[in-house]
Amino acid sequence: MEVARFWRTRHQRYQLMGEVCPHCGTKIFPPRDVCPACEGEAKTPFVFSGRGEVYSFSTIHSAPAGFEKYVPYTVALVRLEEGPLVTAQLTDVDEKDVYIGMPVEMVTRVLREDGERGMIVYGYKFRPRLTQPAPEPQHAAEAAAAA
Amino acid sequence: MALMKSERPVGIVGYGAYVPRYRLITQEVSEIWTGGNTVSPVREKAVPGLDEDVATMSIEAARNAVRRAEQVCASFTPQRLGAVWVGSESHPYAVKPTGTIVAEALGATPYTQAADWQFACKAGTEAMQAAIGFVGSGMTSFALVIGADSAQGRPGDALEYTAGAGAAAFILGPAEEALVEIEGSVSYVTDTPDFWRRPHERFPEHAGRFTGEPAYFHHIASAAQTLMREMGLTPQDFAFAVFHQPNVKFPLKVGADLGFTRAQIQPGLLVNEIGNAYAGSALLGLTAVLDISQPGQRILLASFGSGAGSDAFCLRVRRSAPQSGALTTRAYIQRRVPVNYAQYSRLKGNYVMH
DSSP: OOOOHHHHTTHHHHOEEEETTTTTOEEEEOOSSSSTTTOOOEEEEEOOOOOOEEEEEEEESSSSSOGGGGGGEEEEEEEEEEEOOOEBBBBBOOOOOTTTEEEEEEEEEEEEOOTSSEEEEEEEEEEOOOOOOOOOOOHHHHHHHHO | OOOOOOOOOEEEEEEEEEEEEEEEETTTHHHHHTTSSSSSSSSSEEEOOOOHHHHHHHHHHHHHHOOOOOOHHOOOGGGGGGEEEESSHHHHHHHHOOHHHHHHHHHSSSSSEEEEBTTBHHHHHHHHHHHHHHHHHTOOSSSEEEEEEEEEOOTTTTTGGOOOEEEEEEEEEGGGGGGEEEEEEEEEOOOOEEEEEOOOSSEEEEOOGGGIIIIIIIIHHHHHHHHHHHHHHGGGGGGGEEESSSSHHHEEEEHHHHHHHHHHHGGGGGGHHBBBOOHHHHHHHHHHTTOOOOTOOOOEEOOOTTEEEOOOOOOOOOOOOOOSSSHHHHHHHOEEEEEEEHHHHHTTTTTTTO
């Protein structure tokens, strides 16, 4: 595990912080300091909304080292609202419920651990976008009855 | 006077909750370990996913608190947080602060205090007491306090029926810009060893029935009674009362002993649905109450931490909470995926892998 490498990328991993091009306004993720659209220098930090939709996905049953405990898990290409396409794990979802175009949102989760003694790597994953459901008036009454 | 008040009035400008989506129907614990002969003290409990811990749950609760604070208080930004304090008994690292991870995720670094607090189930309210002083003294304008736990209970132990998970986050700031003013608070502690966990141990130990009368009931009742007496208030002055909730019975009983009705306690009583979120327990109850409270209403909050102590707070609602930008606590509770005991054991890391 390269501690320095993960430390350098903590802003993009925790906050989904990329860049915005000061010349043409293109939003860039991951940050690369050069605009892929106009090739101008682009170092202005930009925090993405975290909202996007599934562009494509695949479920992993045979995981690379460090991810074995999570199988089966789904990885996706997520098209962010602001434009870039990001590869990330999906979480809080069952494989059968994933579809192309599914609205998702970024959450910060454990990506992997370097064994029992090593560091814990946190970073972005995406889950189905949560929305405020209609209130369930009977729920409180039910809880009261059970108590 | 035991009552504590800051010179500069302090309030809650934003709050947020998080409850993971998995639920164990706790009758399963009884089936596995006692042949179904034990009646579970709660119906179900929240279980964190494989990629969740106190840092990740704290981050989501804190993001919800930030979204509300940004709507309530024009001058608030995460960069203005002078403290990011996380109270828990299941910090991911023994040495390395959870607070820096949360602060970095919120964009609150680098000019902030970041620290982890520990006092069993009252670690979060303990941080809240300190934050009142931190903001109330003018040392900083805003402070974030979090109570969060991925609660531990040894398989088959009484705690396994209730040990839940969740996080509650509060941003404290000037009362004049707040949703809720903190009118006063009391801390009441004694050296009462009712529950503990030694270094390197995975699961806590407890003193059985001793956790009730001399620990939970004595400390909460003392803190709450002193708070009400010294503020000249009675239970009738409060719309809601929220107590630490290790099971359904204890908060209802301590509330009744103090003179509160079930109607005052029920809106903040979540334990039957999410279990005991330890340092997040009473504070999650408070978030559920803040979701529905109206201007002018008073809320009594009294936590309990084993070891032992209680922090009691008198809160007065200044304005209703914004309804957009962050999910209500009830919405997180409604988002539930039941798991069986075998799946739960995997999520909790209780299988030995070679």
